[in-house]
Every structure is written in structure tokens, then in C-alpha cells.
Amino acid sequence: MLDLPAQDLDRVFQALSNSGRRSMLERLCAGPASLGELAKPLDMSLSAVEQHVRTLERCGLVRTEKRGRVRYCRLEPTTMRAAEAWIADRRALWDRRLERLGELLDAADDD
Amino acid sequence: MLDLPAQDLDRVFQALSNSGRRSMLERLCAGPASLGELAKPLDMSLSAVEQHVRTLERCGLVRTEKRGRVRYCRLEPTTMRAAEAWIADRRALWDRRLERLGELLDAADDD
Numbered sequence: 774m775l776d777l778p779a780q781d782l783d784r785v786f787q788a789l790s791n792s793g794r795r796s797m798l799e800r801l802c803a804g805p806a807s808l809g810e811l812a813k814p815l816d817m818s819l820s821a822v823e824q825h826v827r828t829l830e831r832c833g834l835v836r837t838e839k840r841g842r843v844r845y846c847r848l849e850p851t852t853m854r855a856a857e858a859w860i861a862d863r864r865a866l867w868d869r870r871l872e873r874l875g876e877l878l879d880a881a882d883d884d
Numbered sequence: 885m886l887d888l889p890a891q892d893l894d895r896v897f898q899a900l901s902n903s904g905r906r907s908m909l910e911r912l913c914a915g916p917a918s919l920g921e922l923a924k925p926l927d928m929s930l931s932a933v934e935q936h937v938r939t940l941e942r943c944g945l946v947r948t949e950k951r952g953r954v955r956y957c958r959l960e961p962t963t964m965r966a967a968e969a970w971i972a973d974r975r976a977l978w979d980r981r982l983e984r985l986g987e988l989l990d991a992a993d994d995d
Contacts, residue, residue: 779903790897792890795970802977850978853971859906860968866913867961 777855784832785856793817794825798834798848805847888966895943896967904928905936909945909959916958 777785788794797811812822826846829835833852837844888896899905908922923933937957940946944963948955 779906782906783901783903786897786901789971790894790901792894795890795893799974799977802974803981848978850975853975853978857968857971857975860900860964860971863910863913864961864964864968866910867959867964870914 776858777852781832782856782859785834785852788828788832788834789856791825791828793821794829797822797825797829797846798853801835801846801848805845807843807845809843811846887969888963892943893967893970896945896963899939899943899945900967902936902939904932905940908933908936908940908957909964912946912957912959916956918954918956920954922957 789798793815796815800806800811800814808819808822808826811826812819815822817825826835826837826844829846830837833849835846836849837846839845900909904926907926911917911922911925919930919933919937922937923930926933928936937946937948937955940957941948944960946957947960948957950956
């Protein structure tokens with residue numbers, strides 16, 4: 774599991790905080806796409822898509838590659854997993870706390 | 885599982901995009917804390933902590949309650965789960981795609 778430095782994780786969550794960018798990531802889960810293919814269902818200009826893709830690329834959520842005159846994007850799942858892991862690890866802490874509280878309540882019932 | 889509207893999810897990821905706020909959430913996983921208790925390990929002014937807590941409260945990651953002169957914060961885990969679920973669901977899409985690709989490659993090997 775990739776463990777990102779705090780500053781990188783800041784950028785990943787920042788990138789995820791825009792529903793248009795999240796839609797692009799969702800599309801890329803189904804496979805690579807050109808900028809035009811990303812733009813079409815979003816009713817977004819090509820230059821707006823380009824800017825969002827740059828944000829996604831800077832934080833490592835997406836890689837792009839130019840073939841001829843077309844730029845293709847693909848998901849970089851390890852970065853997405855790092856964001857998921859941060860939340861999941863915190864949830865695990867929280868769940869353990871609830872478990873301990875439950876045990877304390879059970880013990881109190883037994884008294 | 886709580887399914888948040890896109891705009892609310894924008895705010896949750898935005899709130900998570902700051903390492904100071906993530907540290908506060910981490911602390912709150914261990915149980916409720918006052919603003920002062922949140923501020924101490926972070927070397928942050930009380931007014932900076934107050935502002936971060938307001939951001940966390942606005943998006944539903946944290947609830948606060950005033951008891952006497954002290955404001956206590958506690959985690960609202962359902963909101964954190966909604967952010968985790970968004971990523972996990974996308975990862976599931978991605979994993980299914982990789983599985984299908986694997987099957988296609990296996991079938992091609994059999995030919």
C-alpha cells in the first residue's frame with residue numbers, strides 16, 4: 774500500500790473535491806480515454822477538461838500520454854488507494870474505540 | 885451506507901485536503917476532545933483550530949457541543965464513511981475491469 778506524504782495527500786483530496794474531476798476518474802475506471810472522450814458526457818469545454826486533467830495528473834491520480842495529436846489519460850490506481858487507505862485506517866481506529874466501549878459496557882452489565 | 889450529494893462530497897474531500905484537519909480527525913477517532921485538546925499537539929492557535937473545526941463541522945465530519953465555556957468536538961463517522969465509499973466503489977469498478985482484462989488475456993492464451 775502506497776503511503777503518501779501529508780502534502781501529497783492534501784493534493785489528492787483537493788483533486789477529489791470537485792465533482793467534475795470525480796466524474797472523469799469514474800470514466801477512467803472503465804479504461805483510458807482521450808481528453809475529448811472525457812469532455813463529451815460532462816458538457817465541459819476541452820480547455821476546462823485539460824485543466825482538470827492537469828490537476829489530476831499533478832497529484833498522481835492520472836497519467837497522460839500523447840499519441841499523435843491526441844492526449845490519452847489513464848487512471849493511476851495506487852494514488853486513489855492511498856487516499857482510501859488514509860480514511861480506512863482512521864475508520865479502523867474508530868471501530869476499535871467503539872469495540873472497547875462495547876466491552877466496557879458489557880463488563881459494567883456483568884457487575 | 886450514506887450516499888452524499890455531489891456538492892456535499894466536494895466539501896468533505898475539501899475538508900480532508902488539509903493535513904492539520906486530518907490530524908484533528910485522527911485525534912477524534914480516539915474519542916471526543918475540546919478545542920484546546922485539539923490545539924495542543926498541533927502547535928496551532930486556538931482560533932486557527934476553531935476555524936478548521938468549523939470547516940469540519942460544515943461538511944458533517946465533526947459535531948460540536950458547548951458544555952459550560954468549553955466546546956467539545958466528536959467525529960461523525962457516517963460522513964467519513966461516505967467519502968471512503970466513493971473511493972472504494974470506484975476501485976471496485978477498476979478491479980472488475982482488470983479482472984475482465986485478465987480473462988481476455990487468458991482466453992487469448994487458450995487460442
